[in-house]
Amino acid sequence: MCGITGILDFGKRKRVEREEVKKMADAIQHRGPDDFAYLIEDNIGLGFRRLSIIDLAHGQQPFYSEDGSVVLICNGEIYNYKELRQELIAKGYRFKTECDVEVIVHLYVAYGIDFINRLNGQFAFCIYDKKQDTMYLARDQFGICPLFYKVVDQMLIFGSEIKALLRNRHVRKEVNPTALDQLFSFPGIVSPVTFFKDINSLKAGHYLKVKGTDIQVKEYWDLDYPLESIHQEEKDEDYYVDRLEELLLKSVKYRLNADVPVGFYLSGGLDSSLIASMMKRLNPDASYKSFSIGYPRAEDSEHDERIYQRLVANKVNSIHKEIEFDWSQVAAKLKDAVYFSEGALKESYNTCSLALSENVRNSDIKVVLSGEGSDELFGGYVGYRFDVQRRGFERPAGLEEMLEAQLREKLWGDPDFFYETNHYDFRNTTKAVYSNKINDNFDTIDCLETLPINKSRLEGRHPFHKRSYLDLKLRLSDHLISDHADRVNYANSVEGRYPFLDIELVDFIKTIPPAVKLKHMTEKYILKQVARRYLPESISTRQKFSWVAPGSSQLLQNNVEWINDMLSYSQIKRQGYFNPDTIERIKRIYSAPDFRLNLPYDTDLLIIVLTFNTFLEVFDMPSL
Structure with a gap:
C-alpha cells in the first residue's frame, strides 16, 4: 500500500535532516503517489508515501500508540486485522482509523515484538519505541514486501527500495559482484545480498533490532517441513481437498478487502x-477486470496462452484487458525493468510484467490478485517429478560426477540432490564469461561459499520438501515476488496480492504428504482436485506452462542499436566485469538466424550480461 524510508542516527549526532528524508521518500513516489508524510524528531527521520487502498480518508501514517511513545510506518496489508482489532478493543485499546495496519502499533504495546507471529499479511514495517530507545524493522514471512538497509557511521538508513537509500549523502554506490554470481548460479539473487555492496535486503521472516549501538537480525519464522523419519498420519484425499479449498477461499476473501476496485492477473x-x-464464487455479482498478455508473432506462438486466458475470462465474466508483446516491447522496456528491479535480470519477462501493471493502472485498478507461490508449495516444476525418477538410482562414476557430488553435499547436505544445474560444471561457463579481474578475486565473490539458507531445514527432509524449501528461498522471495512482482507492480502504483502465500494456508500445506501433492506423478495433484470443482477440464488438467518472453537471441537477431552498443567489445572491455572475447563468441552463436534458447531451461547468458551492463549505466555505477 505504500513506500517507507527512514534514518536512525544511533550515534546521536543530530545528522537527520528533513530535506534528506524528503528526497529519500520522493525517490519511491511511485509506490505511493496519493499522499506523503514525514517525521523528524531528535535522531530519527521517517518518510512515508501512501497508495490509498483501505480507509481512504483517514489511513495516513505514521501511527502512534495512545501515549505517543511508539511510532509506526508500514508498507503492506494485514489481512486478519479485523479479528486482531476486536481483540485489542476488548482489551481497552482505542483506534483512530479503520486502516488495517493501525493494529500493529497496539499489538506491539500489548505483546512486544513477539506479536509479529500473529500477523497474517504482507508487510515491511518500522517501529520506533521512544521509551526503550529501540527501533525494529521487519519483513513478512514470505518476503512479499521488500525492505533494504545500510549501516554506516553509526546510522541505520532504510527503505522499501534501494533508490531511497541512494538519495542519502552517507550512502556510496559500489557494485557487489557476489550478487552477479548468485544470478548466474541460482534463479535469482538471495537476501541479504543486493547488487549494491553493503546495502542489505532484510531476509523474509526476519526482523532487525537496534537498541543503543547494538544491532541484531533475528529470525521469527521459517518454512519448517516435518522430518521424513517422523510418521505422519495420512488422511483420506477428500479431507485434504476440502480443507485446502476452505483455506484458499478464506485467503482469497481476505485479499479482496479493499476500498478501491480489485482485479486479477490471468x-x-x-x-x-x-x-x-x-x-x-465469493462475489457472484461482482464485475472484475482481468489482465493478460499474449505473443502474436509466429516465432513466439508456443508461449501464447490467450486461448486459455479468454476461456477463463468468459467463464468468470470478467472485463478482460489483453495486451500483445514481442521482442520490440522487450527492447523498449528493458532499461525500465532494470531500474525498477535495481539489478541485473536472468530473464526478460519483467518487461511483460511492467506492461501488465501499466495496463492495470490505466484501467483505474490499484489492487490485483496473482497466483505466485503455488508452484513452490505444490510441486509445479518439473524438478519435483525428476526427483521421484532419480530416487534409488546410482549416480554415474567419474571424476566430474564425484566433484559435483561433493559440491552438492556442501550445498544441500545431499550428494544426490540436483537443484537447477550441475554447479561444478557450470562454474567453468561462468568463469569463462567473467573478466580476468573478476576471476583473479573469484574466491571473494563465490556465492557457493556462503549460501544464505538454513541447511538444517533440508536435513532429514523428503526430497519434495527439500526442493520446496529451496524454491521458496532461492526462487520465490527475492525473485518472483520481489523483483518480478512487487517492483514492477509498484512501478505503476499497483499493489499485488498473493492468495497462495497465506500463513494459515501454508501451515496446512506443510501437513500434506508429498505423495498426495504429486500423486500419479501429476504436478500439483491435490490442487488440481480443488480446481476440478471450479474450472473446465482443459484448464484443471493442464501441465505447467512456463511464462517466458523473447530473450537476448531475438534482440540480437533484430539488431537493436542500443543493445548492440551495450554488448559491444569496447563497452564490455571498458566496464571490466566480463571477458569481451567470450561475449563476442556467445554473440555469434546467439545471432544465428535459426538459434533459439530452450527457455526457461537454458540459461540466457547474454541477458544477464546485457542487464548487468544496463544496471551499471542506469545507476551510474563504477566500472571495475
Whole structure:
C-alpha cells in the first residue's frame, strides 16, 4: 500500500535532516503517489508515501500508540486485522482509523515484538519505541514486501527500495559482484545480498533490532517441513481437498478487502484461473477486470496462452484487458525493468510484467490478485517429478560426477540432490564469461561459499520438501515476488496480492504428504482436485506452462542499436566485469538466424550480461 524510508542516527549526532528524508521518500513516489508524510524528531527521520487502498480518508501514517511513545510506518496489508482489532478493543485499546495496519502499533504495546507471529499479511514495517530507545524493522514471512538497509557511521538508513537509500549523502554506490554470481548460479539473487555492496535486503521472516549501538537480525519464522523419519498420519484425499479449498477461499476473501476496485492477473494456467474462479464464487455479482498478455508473432506462438486466458475470462465474466508483446516491447522496456528491479535480470519477462501493471493502472485498478507461490508449495516444476525418477538410482562414476557430488553435499547436505544445474560444471561457463579481474578475486565473490539458507531445514527432509524449501528461498522471495512482482507492480502504483502465500494456508500445506501433492506423478495433484470443482477440464488438467518472453537471441537477431552498443567489445572491455572475447563468441552463436534458447531451461547468458551492463549505466555505477 505504500513506500517507507527512514534514518536512525544511533550515534546521536543530530545528522537527520528533513530535506534528506524528503528526497529519500520522493525517490519511491511511485509506490505511493496519493499522499506523503514525514517525521523528524531528535535522531530519527521517517518518510512515508501512501497508495490509498483501505480507509481512504483517514489511513495516513505514521501511527502512534495512545501515549505517543511508539511510532509506526508500514508498507503492506494485514489481512486478519479485523479479528486482531476486536481483540485489542476488548482489551481497552482505542483506534483512530479503520486502516488495517493501525493494529500493529497496539499489538506491539500489548505483546512486544513477539506479536509479529500473529500477523497474517504482507508487510515491511518500522517501529520506533521512544521509551526503550529501540527501533525494529521487519519483513513478512514470505518476503512479499521488500525492505533494504545500510549501516554506516553509526546510522541505520532504510527503505522499501534501494533508490531511497541512494538519495542519502552517507550512502556510496559500489557494485557487489557476489550478487552477479548468485544470478548466474541460482534463479535469482538471495537476501541479504543486493547488487549494491553493503546495502542489505532484510531476509523474509526476519526482523532487525537496534537498541543503543547494538544491532541484531533475528529470525521469527521459517518454512519448517516435518522430518521424513517422523510418521505422519495420512488422511483420506477428500479431507485434504476440502480443507485446502476452505483455506484458499478464506485467503482469497481476505485479499479482496479493499476500498478501491480489485482485479486479477490471468495467465491461462491453473493457479491464476483458480483464483479468478474463487473470486467469482465469493462475489457472484461482482464485475472484475482481468489482465493478460499474449505473443502474436509466429516465432513466439508456443508461449501464447490467450486461448486459455479468454476461456477463463468468459467463464468468470470478467472485463478482460489483453495486451500483445514481442521482442520490440522487450527492447523498449528493458532499461525500465532494470531500474525498477535495481539489478541485473536472468530473464526478460519483467518487461511483460511492467506492461501488465501499466495496463492495470490505466484501467483505474490499484489492487490485483496473482497466483505466485503455488508452484513452490505444490510441486509445479518439473524438478519435483525428476526427483521421484532419480530416487534409488546410482549416480554415474567419474571424476566430474564425484566433484559435483561433493559440491552438492556442501550445498544441500545431499550428494544426490540436483537443484537447477550441475554447479561444478557450470562454474567453468561462468568463469569463462567473467573478466580476468573478476576471476583473479573469484574466491571473494563465490556465492557457493556462503549460501544464505538454513541447511538444517533440508536435513532429514523428503526430497519434495527439500526442493520446496529451496524454491521458496532461492526462487520465490527475492525473485518472483520481489523483483518480478512487487517492483514492477509498484512501478505503476499497483499493489499485488498473493492468495497462495497465506500463513494459515501454508501451515496446512506443510501437513500434506508429498505423495498426495504429486500423486500419479501429476504436478500439483491435490490442487488440481480443488480446481476440478471450479474450472473446465482443459484448464484443471493442464501441465505447467512456463511464462517466458523473447530473450537476448531475438534482440540480437533484430539488431537493436542500443543493445548492440551495450554488448559491444569496447563497452564490455571498458566496464571490466566480463571477458569481451567470450561475449563476442556467445554473440555469434546467439545471432544465428535459426538459434533459439530452450527457455526457461537454458540459461540466457547474454541477458544477464546485457542487464548487468544496463544496471551499471542506469545507476551510474563504477566500472571495475
